Amino acid sequence: IxxxxxxxxxxxxxxxxxxxxxxxxxxxxxxxxxxxxxxxxxxxxxxxxxxxxxxxxxxxxxxxxxxxxxxxxxxxxxxTWGELQAEMERILQAGARSIGREIEEAKAAAAASANERADKLAHDLVEVREDFQKMRELVAENERQRQGLEHRMSELENNLLEIRGSLRVTYTGMHQLAGECGVTTTIPANPDEFSLTSSLAELATAMEEIPSKHAARIGDETSNGIYTWACHVLACVRLAHPDLDLLRILDQGAANDACKGMMEEVSDLGESVLPLFEG
Structure with a gap:
Protein backbone atom coordinates (compact mmCIF):
# COMPACT_ATOMS: atom_id res chain seq x y z
CA ILE A 1 0.00 0.00 0.00
CA THR A 80 -1.48 24.13 17.88
CA TRP A 81 -3.44 23.98 21.14
CA GLY A 82 -2.89 27.68 21.80
CA GLU A 83 -4.01 28.59 18.30
CA LEU A 84 -7.04 26.36 18.72
CA GLN A 85 -7.90 28.07 22.00
CA ALA A 86 -7.41 31.47 20.38
CA GLU A 87 -9.63 30.44 17.48
CA MET A 88 -12.28 29.13 19.85
CA GLU A 89 -12.10 32.30 21.89
CA ARG A 90 -12.46 34.35 18.73
CA ILE A 91 -15.46 32.26 17.66
CA LEU A 92 -17.04 32.56 21.09
CA GLN A 93 -16.40 36.30 21.20
CA ALA A 94 -17.86 36.68 17.72
CA GLY A 95 -20.89 34.65 18.79
CA ALA A 96 -21.18 36.67 21.98
CA ARG A 97 -20.98 39.90 19.99
CA SER A 98 -23.61 38.62 17.57
CA ILE A 99 -25.84 37.55 20.43
CA GLY A 100 -25.19 40.88 22.16
CA ARG A 101 -26.16 42.74 19.00
CA GLU A 102 -29.32 40.68 18.71
CA ILE A 103 -30.09 41.31 22.37
CA GLU A 104 -29.48 45.04 21.93
CA GLU A 105 -31.61 45.08 18.79
CA ALA A 106 -34.34 43.18 20.64
CA LYS A 107 -34.04 45.60 23.56
CA ALA A 108 -34.17 48.57 21.18
CA ALA A 109 -37.19 47.12 19.37
CA ALA A 110 -38.90 46.36 22.67
CA ALA A 111 -38.07 49.83 23.98
CA ALA A 112 -39.35 51.43 20.77
CA SER A 113 -42.53 49.36 20.93
CA ALA A 114 -42.93 50.19 24.62
CA ASN A 115 -42.34 53.89 23.93
CA GLU A 116 -44.84 53.80 21.09
CA ARG A 117 -47.40 52.10 23.30
CA ALA A 118 -46.63 54.53 26.12
CA ASP A 119 -47.09 57.49 23.74
CA LYS A 120 -50.36 56.03 22.50
CA LEU A 121 -51.53 55.40 26.06
CA ALA A 122 -50.52 58.94 27.03
CA HIS A 123 -52.43 60.33 24.04
CA ASP A 124 -55.45 58.18 24.90
CA LEU A 125 -55.18 59.30 28.52
CA VAL A 126 -55.20 62.94 27.44
CA GLU A 127 -58.29 62.31 25.31
CA VAL A 128 -59.97 60.46 28.17
CA ARG A 129 -59.19 63.33 30.53
CA GLU A 130 -60.62 65.82 28.03
CA ASP A 131 -63.74 63.70 27.62
CA PHE A 132 -64.00 63.34 31.39
CA GLN A 133 -63.69 67.11 31.81
CA LYS A 134 -66.41 67.64 29.22
CA MET A 135 -68.62 65.12 30.99
CA ARG A 136 -68.03 66.89 34.29
CA GLU A 137 -69.00 70.20 32.68
CA LEU A 138 -72.13 68.61 31.21
CA VAL A 139 -73.02 67.09 34.56
CA ALA A 140 -72.50 70.46 36.27
CA GLU A 141 -74.64 72.19 33.63
CA ASN A 142 -77.37 69.55 34.01
CA GLU A 143 -77.22 70.00 37.77
CA ARG A 144 -77.63 73.76 37.41
CA GLN A 145 -80.56 73.26 35.06
CA ARG A 146 -82.12 70.74 37.45
CA GLN A 147 -81.78 73.16 40.37
CA GLY A 148 -83.25 75.94 38.24
CA LEU A 149 -86.19 73.73 37.26
CA GLU A 150 -86.75 72.74 40.87
CA HIS A 151 -86.72 76.40 41.91
CA ARG A 152 -89.12 77.27 39.10
CA MET A 153 -91.42 74.38 40.02
CA SER A 154 -91.38 75.53 43.64
CA GLU A 155 -92.37 79.03 42.53
CA LEU A 156 -95.14 77.64 40.33
CA GLU A 157 -96.38 75.49 43.19
CA ASN A 158 -96.51 78.53 45.48
CA ASN A 159 -98.31 80.51 42.78
CA LEU A 160 -100.74 77.63 42.35
CA LEU A 161 -101.45 77.61 46.07
CA GLU A 162 -102.07 81.36 45.99
CA ILE A 163 -104.34 81.00 42.96
CA ARG A 164 -106.21 78.17 44.66
CA GLY A 165 -106.73 80.26 47.79
CA SER A 166 -107.79 83.26 45.71
CA LEU A 167 -110.23 81.06 43.80
CA ARG A 168 -111.76 79.84 47.05
CA VAL A 169 -112.16 83.41 48.37
CA THR A 170 -113.51 84.70 45.05
CA TYR A 171 -115.89 81.79 44.65
CA THR A 172 -117.21 82.18 48.21
CA GLY A 173 -117.77 85.91 47.71
CA MET A 174 -119.49 85.44 44.37
CA HIS A 175 -121.58 82.61 45.78
CA GLN A 176 -122.84 84.92 48.55
CA LEU A 177 -123.45 87.73 46.07
CA ALA A 178 -125.28 85.38 43.74
CA GLY A 179 -127.47 84.25 46.62
CA GLU A 180 -128.29 87.86 47.43
CA CYS A 181 -129.12 88.43 43.78
CA GLY A 182 -131.41 85.44 43.67
CA VAL A 183 -129.07 83.05 41.83
CA THR A 184 -129.00 79.59 43.39
CA THR A 185 -125.66 77.75 43.20
CA THR A 186 -124.01 74.84 45.01
CA ILE A 187 -120.47 74.70 46.38
CA PRO A 188 -118.50 71.52 45.48
CA ALA A 189 -117.93 69.12 48.37
CA ASN A 190 -114.14 68.85 47.92
CA PRO A 191 -113.24 71.70 45.62
CA ASP A 192 -109.89 71.84 43.87
CA GLU A 193 -108.59 74.40 41.41
CA PHE A 194 -110.26 72.69 38.45
CA SER A 195 -113.69 72.27 40.06
CA LEU A 196 -113.49 75.79 41.50
CA THR A 197 -112.59 77.22 38.10
CA SER A 198 -115.45 75.35 36.44
CA SER A 199 -117.95 76.36 39.14
CA LEU A 200 -116.70 79.94 39.05
CA ALA A 201 -117.20 80.06 35.28
CA GLU A 202 -120.75 78.74 35.66
CA LEU A 203 -121.43 81.23 38.45
CA ALA A 204 -120.07 84.11 36.36
CA THR A 205 -122.30 83.07 33.46
CA ALA A 206 -125.32 82.99 35.77
CA MET A 207 -124.44 86.37 37.27
CA GLU A 208 -124.13 87.97 33.84
CA GLU A 209 -127.91 87.71 33.61
CA ILE A 210 -128.43 89.45 36.96
CA PRO A 211 -128.11 93.08 35.74
CA SER A 212 -130.71 92.71 33.03
CA LYS A 213 -133.10 90.88 35.34
CA HIS A 214 -132.48 93.38 38.13
CA ALA A 215 -133.00 96.33 35.80
CA ALA A 216 -136.28 94.88 34.57
CA ARG A 217 -137.41 94.26 38.13
CA ILE A 218 -136.42 97.80 39.16
CA GLY A 219 -138.25 99.19 36.18
CA ASP A 220 -141.37 97.28 37.06
CA GLU A 221 -141.18 98.31 40.70
CA THR A 222 -140.60 101.95 39.74
CA SER A 223 -143.48 101.95 37.31
CA ASN A 224 -145.75 100.34 39.88
CA GLY A 225 -144.66 102.86 42.52
CA ILE A 226 -145.32 105.82 40.26
CA TYR A 227 -148.69 104.45 39.32
CA THR A 228 -149.59 103.81 42.94
CA TRP A 229 -148.39 107.26 43.97
CA ALA A 230 -150.35 109.01 41.23
CA CYS A 231 -153.47 107.09 42.13
CA HIS A 232 -153.01 108.01 45.78
CA VAL A 233 -152.67 111.69 44.95
CA LEU A 234 -155.74 111.65 42.76
CA ALA A 235 -157.66 109.84 45.44
CA CYS A 236 -156.68 112.48 47.99
CA VAL A 237 -157.77 115.26 45.64
CA ARG A 238 -161.06 113.50 44.95
CA LEU A 239 -161.75 113.14 48.64
CA ALA A 240 -160.98 116.80 49.28
CA HIS A 241 -162.85 118.13 46.25
CA PRO A 242 -165.42 115.65 45.04
CA ASP A 243 -166.91 118.20 42.66
CA LEU A 244 -163.72 118.64 40.62
CA ASP A 245 -163.40 117.14 37.18
CA LEU A 246 -160.02 115.45 37.59
CA LEU A 247 -159.82 114.35 33.99
CA ARG A 248 -160.29 117.89 32.70
CA ILE A 249 -157.76 119.22 35.22
CA LEU A 250 -155.13 116.64 34.13
CA ASP A 251 -155.63 117.49 30.49
CA GLN A 252 -155.27 121.20 31.19
CA GLY A 253 -152.18 120.63 33.31
CA ALA A 254 -150.50 118.54 30.62
CA ALA A 255 -151.17 121.25 28.05
CA ASN A 256 -150.04 124.10 30.28
CA ASP A 257 -146.33 124.90 30.35
CA ALA A 258 -146.64 126.26 33.86
CA CYS A 259 -147.05 122.68 35.04
CA LYS A 260 -143.26 122.20 35.15
CA GLY A 261 -142.82 125.11 37.54
CA MET A 262 -145.63 123.88 39.68
CA MET A 263 -143.95 120.43 39.91
CA GLU A 264 -140.88 122.04 41.45
CA GLU A 265 -143.06 123.76 44.05
CA VAL A 266 -144.80 120.53 45.04
CA SER A 267 -141.55 118.45 45.04
CA ASP A 268 -141.21 119.00 48.77
CA LEU A 269 -144.69 117.68 49.20
CA GLY A 270 -143.75 114.64 47.11
CA GLU A 271 -140.79 113.87 49.36
CA SER A 272 -143.03 114.00 52.42
CA VAL A 273 -145.50 111.63 50.79
CA LEU A 274 -142.81 109.18 49.50
CA PRO A 275 -142.43 107.25 52.82
CA LEU A 276 -146.04 106.24 52.52
CA PHE A 277 -145.25 104.28 49.35
CA GLU A 278 -141.95 102.80 50.55
CA GLY A 279 -143.75 100.94 53.31
Whole structure:
Protein backbone atom coordinates (compact mmCIF):
# COMPACT_ATOMS: atom_id res chain seq x y z
CA ILE A 1 0.00 0.00 0.00
CA UNK A 2 1.55 3.30 -0.98
CA UNK A 3 0.52 6.79 -1.96
CA UNK A 4 -0.53 10.05 -0.28
CA UNK A 5 -3.72 8.50 1.16
CA UNK A 6 -1.88 5.73 2.99
CA UNK A 7 -1.96 5.94 6.84
CA UNK A 8 -0.50 3.80 9.59
CA UNK A 9 -2.56 1.07 11.23
CA UNK A 10 -4.83 2.52 14.00
CA UNK A 11 -4.82 6.03 12.59
CA UNK A 12 -7.20 7.63 10.19
CA UNK A 13 -7.25 10.91 8.39
CA UNK A 14 -9.20 13.72 10.15
CA UNK A 15 -10.01 16.97 8.38
CA UNK A 16 -9.11 20.31 10.04
CA UNK A 17 -12.78 21.31 10.30
CA UNK A 18 -13.73 18.07 12.05
CA UNK A 19 -10.76 18.37 14.36
CA UNK A 20 -11.69 21.94 15.21
CA UNK A 21 -15.27 20.92 15.99
CA UNK A 22 -14.15 18.07 18.21
CA UNK A 23 -11.66 20.29 19.97
CA UNK A 24 -14.37 22.87 20.60
CA UNK A 25 -16.61 20.19 22.10
CA UNK A 26 -13.79 18.92 24.31
CA UNK A 27 -12.90 22.44 25.42
CA UNK A 28 -16.51 23.29 26.18
CA UNK A 29 -16.95 20.05 28.14
CA UNK A 30 -13.80 20.72 30.14
CA UNK A 31 -14.97 24.25 30.86
CA UNK A 32 -18.37 22.94 32.02
CA UNK A 33 -16.83 20.23 34.24
CA UNK A 34 -14.51 22.80 35.85
CA UNK A 35 -11.62 20.35 36.10
CA UNK A 36 -9.17 22.71 34.45
CA UNK A 37 -7.36 19.80 32.84
CA UNK A 38 -7.61 21.31 29.40
CA UNK A 39 -5.96 24.54 30.48
CA UNK A 40 -3.12 22.81 32.38
CA UNK A 41 -2.38 20.04 29.92
CA UNK A 42 0.24 20.39 27.32
CA UNK A 43 -0.61 20.44 23.64
CA UNK A 44 0.82 16.97 23.29
CA UNK A 45 -1.27 15.58 26.11
CA UNK A 46 -4.43 17.36 24.96
CA UNK A 47 -3.99 16.21 21.43
CA UNK A 48 -4.11 12.52 22.38
CA UNK A 49 -7.91 12.57 21.91
CA UNK A 50 -7.82 14.13 18.47
CA UNK A 51 -5.14 13.30 15.96
CA UNK A 52 -4.88 15.65 13.04
CA UNK A 53 -2.94 14.16 10.18
CA UNK A 54 -2.78 16.35 7.12
CA UNK A 55 -2.34 15.04 3.65
CA UNK A 56 1.21 16.33 3.50
CA UNK A 57 2.31 13.70 5.98
CA UNK A 58 3.21 10.28 4.59
CA UNK A 59 3.87 7.02 6.44
CA UNK A 60 6.78 4.76 5.69
CA UNK A 61 5.43 1.45 4.36
CA UNK A 62 7.88 -0.72 6.32
CA UNK A 63 8.34 1.36 9.50
CA UNK A 64 6.25 1.40 12.68
CA UNK A 65 3.70 4.03 13.57
CA UNK A 66 6.25 6.06 15.42
CA UNK A 67 8.26 6.41 12.24
CA UNK A 68 5.92 8.95 10.77
CA UNK A 69 7.87 11.87 9.47
CA UNK A 70 6.77 14.87 7.46
CA UNK A 71 7.59 14.47 3.84
CA UNK A 72 7.57 18.16 3.02
CA UNK A 73 8.36 19.97 6.23
CA UNK A 74 5.94 21.54 8.73
CA UNK A 75 2.40 21.76 7.30
CA UNK A 76 0.84 25.20 7.06
CA UNK A 77 -2.67 24.15 8.24
CA UNK A 78 -1.73 22.36 11.49
CA UNK A 79 -3.17 24.21 14.55
CA THR A 80 -1.48 24.13 17.88
CA TRP A 81 -3.44 23.98 21.14
CA GLY A 82 -2.89 27.68 21.80
CA GLU A 83 -4.01 28.59 18.30
CA LEU A 84 -7.04 26.36 18.72
CA GLN A 85 -7.90 28.07 22.00
CA ALA A 86 -7.41 31.47 20.38
CA GLU A 87 -9.63 30.44 17.48
CA MET A 88 -12.28 29.13 19.85
CA GLU A 89 -12.10 32.30 21.89
CA ARG A 90 -12.46 34.35 18.73
CA ILE A 91 -15.46 32.26 17.66
CA LEU A 92 -17.04 32.56 21.09
CA GLN A 93 -16.40 36.30 21.20
CA ALA A 94 -17.86 36.68 17.72
CA GLY A 95 -20.89 34.65 18.79
CA ALA A 96 -21.18 36.67 21.98
CA ARG A 97 -20.98 39.90 19.99
CA SER A 98 -23.61 38.62 17.57
CA ILE A 99 -25.84 37.55 20.43
CA GLY A 100 -25.19 40.88 22.16
CA ARG A 101 -26.16 42.74 19.00
CA GLU A 102 -29.32 40.68 18.71
CA ILE A 103 -30.09 41.31 22.37
CA GLU A 104 -29.48 45.04 21.93
CA GLU A 105 -31.61 45.08 18.79
CA ALA A 106 -34.34 43.18 20.64
CA LYS A 107 -34.04 45.60 23.56
CA ALA A 108 -34.17 48.57 21.18
CA ALA A 109 -37.19 47.12 19.37
CA ALA A 110 -38.90 46.36 22.67
CA ALA A 111 -38.07 49.83 23.98
CA ALA A 112 -39.35 51.43 20.77
CA SER A 113 -42.53 49.36 20.93
CA ALA A 114 -42.93 50.19 24.62
CA ASN A 115 -42.34 53.89 23.93
CA GLU A 116 -44.84 53.80 21.09
CA ARG A 117 -47.40 52.10 23.30
CA ALA A 118 -46.63 54.53 26.12
CA ASP A 119 -47.09 57.49 23.74
CA LYS A 120 -50.36 56.03 22.50
CA LEU A 121 -51.53 55.40 26.06
CA ALA A 122 -50.52 58.94 27.03
CA HIS A 123 -52.43 60.33 24.04
CA ASP A 124 -55.45 58.18 24.90
CA LEU A 125 -55.18 59.30 28.52
CA VAL A 126 -55.20 62.94 27.44
CA GLU A 127 -58.29 62.31 25.31
CA VAL A 128 -59.97 60.46 28.17
CA ARG A 129 -59.19 63.33 30.53
CA GLU A 130 -60.62 65.82 28.03
CA ASP A 131 -63.74 63.70 27.62
CA PHE A 132 -64.00 63.34 31.39
CA GLN A 133 -63.69 67.11 31.81
CA LYS A 134 -66.41 67.64 29.22
CA MET A 135 -68.62 65.12 30.99
CA ARG A 136 -68.03 66.89 34.29
CA GLU A 137 -69.00 70.20 32.68
CA LEU A 138 -72.13 68.61 31.21
CA VAL A 139 -73.02 67.09 34.56
CA ALA A 140 -72.50 70.46 36.27
CA GLU A 141 -74.64 72.19 33.63
CA ASN A 142 -77.37 69.55 34.01
CA GLU A 143 -77.22 70.00 37.77
CA ARG A 144 -77.63 73.76 37.41
CA GLN A 145 -80.56 73.26 35.06
CA ARG A 146 -82.12 70.74 37.45
CA GLN A 147 -81.78 73.16 40.37
CA GLY A 148 -83.25 75.94 38.24
CA LEU A 149 -86.19 73.73 37.26
CA GLU A 150 -86.75 72.74 40.87
CA HIS A 151 -86.72 76.40 41.91
CA ARG A 152 -89.12 77.27 39.10
CA MET A 153 -91.42 74.38 40.02
CA SER A 154 -91.38 75.53 43.64
CA GLU A 155 -92.37 79.03 42.53
CA LEU A 156 -95.14 77.64 40.33
CA GLU A 157 -96.38 75.49 43.19
CA ASN A 158 -96.51 78.53 45.48
CA ASN A 159 -98.31 80.51 42.78
CA LEU A 160 -100.74 77.63 42.35
CA LEU A 161 -101.45 77.61 46.07
CA GLU A 162 -102.07 81.36 45.99
CA ILE A 163 -104.34 81.00 42.96
CA ARG A 164 -106.21 78.17 44.66
CA GLY A 165 -106.73 80.26 47.79
CA SER A 166 -107.79 83.26 45.71
CA LEU A 167 -110.23 81.06 43.80
CA ARG A 168 -111.76 79.84 47.05
CA VAL A 169 -112.16 83.41 48.37
CA THR A 170 -113.51 84.70 45.05
CA TYR A 171 -115.89 81.79 44.65
CA THR A 172 -117.21 82.18 48.21
CA GLY A 173 -117.77 85.91 47.71
CA MET A 174 -119.49 85.44 44.37
CA HIS A 175 -121.58 82.61 45.78
CA GLN A 176 -122.84 84.92 48.55
CA LEU A 177 -123.45 87.73 46.07
CA ALA A 178 -125.28 85.38 43.74
CA GLY A 179 -127.47 84.25 46.62
CA GLU A 180 -128.29 87.86 47.43
CA CYS A 181 -129.12 88.43 43.78
CA GLY A 182 -131.41 85.44 43.67
CA VAL A 183 -129.07 83.05 41.83
CA THR A 184 -129.00 79.59 43.39
CA THR A 185 -125.66 77.75 43.20
CA THR A 186 -124.01 74.84 45.01
CA ILE A 187 -120.47 74.70 46.38
CA PRO A 188 -118.50 71.52 45.48
CA ALA A 189 -117.93 69.12 48.37
CA ASN A 190 -114.14 68.85 47.92
CA PRO A 191 -113.24 71.70 45.62
CA ASP A 192 -109.89 71.84 43.87
CA GLU A 193 -108.59 74.40 41.41
CA PHE A 194 -110.26 72.69 38.45
CA SER A 195 -113.69 72.27 40.06
CA LEU A 196 -113.49 75.79 41.50
CA THR A 197 -112.59 77.22 38.10
CA SER A 198 -115.45 75.35 36.44
CA SER A 199 -117.95 76.36 39.14
CA LEU A 200 -116.70 79.94 39.05
CA ALA A 201 -117.20 80.06 35.28
CA GLU A 202 -120.75 78.74 35.66
CA LEU A 203 -121.43 81.23 38.45
CA ALA A 204 -120.07 84.11 36.36
CA THR A 205 -122.30 83.07 33.46
CA ALA A 206 -125.32 82.99 35.77
CA MET A 207 -124.44 86.37 37.27
CA GLU A 208 -124.13 87.97 33.84
CA GLU A 209 -127.91 87.71 33.61
CA ILE A 210 -128.43 89.45 36.96
CA PRO A 211 -128.11 93.08 35.74
CA SER A 212 -130.71 92.71 33.03
CA LYS A 213 -133.10 90.88 35.34
CA HIS A 214 -132.48 93.38 38.13
CA ALA A 215 -133.00 96.33 35.80
CA ALA A 216 -136.28 94.88 34.57
CA ARG A 217 -137.41 94.26 38.13
CA ILE A 218 -136.42 97.80 39.16
CA GLY A 219 -138.25 99.19 36.18
CA ASP A 220 -141.37 97.28 37.06
CA GLU A 221 -141.18 98.31 40.70
CA THR A 222 -140.60 101.95 39.74
CA SER A 223 -143.48 101.95 37.31
CA ASN A 224 -145.75 100.34 39.88
CA GLY A 225 -144.66 102.86 42.52
CA ILE A 226 -145.32 105.82 40.26
CA TYR A 227 -148.69 104.45 39.32
CA THR A 228 -149.59 103.81 42.94
CA TRP A 229 -148.39 107.26 43.97
CA ALA A 230 -150.35 109.01 41.23
CA CYS A 231 -153.47 107.09 42.13
CA HIS A 232 -153.01 108.01 45.78
CA VAL A 233 -152.67 111.69 44.95
CA LEU A 234 -155.74 111.65 42.76
CA ALA A 235 -157.66 109.84 45.44
CA CYS A 236 -156.68 112.48 47.99
CA VAL A 237 -157.77 115.26 45.64
CA ARG A 238 -161.06 113.50 44.95
CA LEU A 239 -161.75 113.14 48.64
CA ALA A 240 -160.98 116.80 49.28
CA HIS A 241 -162.85 118.13 46.25
CA PRO A 242 -165.42 115.65 45.04
CA ASP A 243 -166.91 118.20 42.66
CA LEU A 244 -163.72 118.64 40.62
CA ASP A 245 -163.40 117.14 37.18
CA LEU A 246 -160.02 115.45 37.59
CA LEU A 247 -159.82 114.35 33.99
CA ARG A 248 -160.29 117.89 32.70
CA ILE A 249 -157.76 119.22 35.22
CA LEU A 250 -155.13 116.64 34.13
CA ASP A 251 -155.63 117.49 30.49
CA GLN A 252 -155.27 121.20 31.19
CA GLY A 253 -152.18 120.63 33.31
CA ALA A 254 -150.50 118.54 30.62
CA ALA A 255 -151.17 121.25 28.05
CA ASN A 256 -150.04 124.10 30.28
CA ASP A 257 -146.33 124.90 30.35
CA ALA A 258 -146.64 126.26 33.86
CA CYS A 259 -147.05 122.68 35.04
CA LYS A 260 -143.26 122.20 35.15
CA GLY A 261 -142.82 125.11 37.54
CA MET A 262 -145.63 123.88 39.68
CA MET A 263 -143.95 120.43 39.91
CA GLU A 264 -140.88 122.04 41.45
CA GLU A 265 -143.06 123.76 44.05
CA VAL A 266 -144.80 120.53 45.04
CA SER A 267 -141.55 118.45 45.04
CA ASP A 268 -141.21 119.00 48.77
CA LEU A 269 -144.69 117.68 49.20
CA GLY A 270 -143.75 114.64 47.11
CA GLU A 271 -140.79 113.87 49.36
CA SER A 272 -143.03 114.00 52.42
CA VAL A 273 -145.50 111.63 50.79
CA LEU A 274 -142.81 109.18 49.50
CA PRO A 275 -142.43 107.25 52.82
CA LEU A 276 -146.04 106.24 52.52
CA PHE A 277 -145.25 104.28 49.35
CA GLU A 278 -141.95 102.80 50.55
CA GLY A 279 -143.75 100.94 53.31
Missing amino acids: SGRDTYPIGLKRVSPASATAKACDAWRKAAQDGSGAASSASPAAASTDVVVVPRDWEAMPSGPAGGLVPARGPPADVL
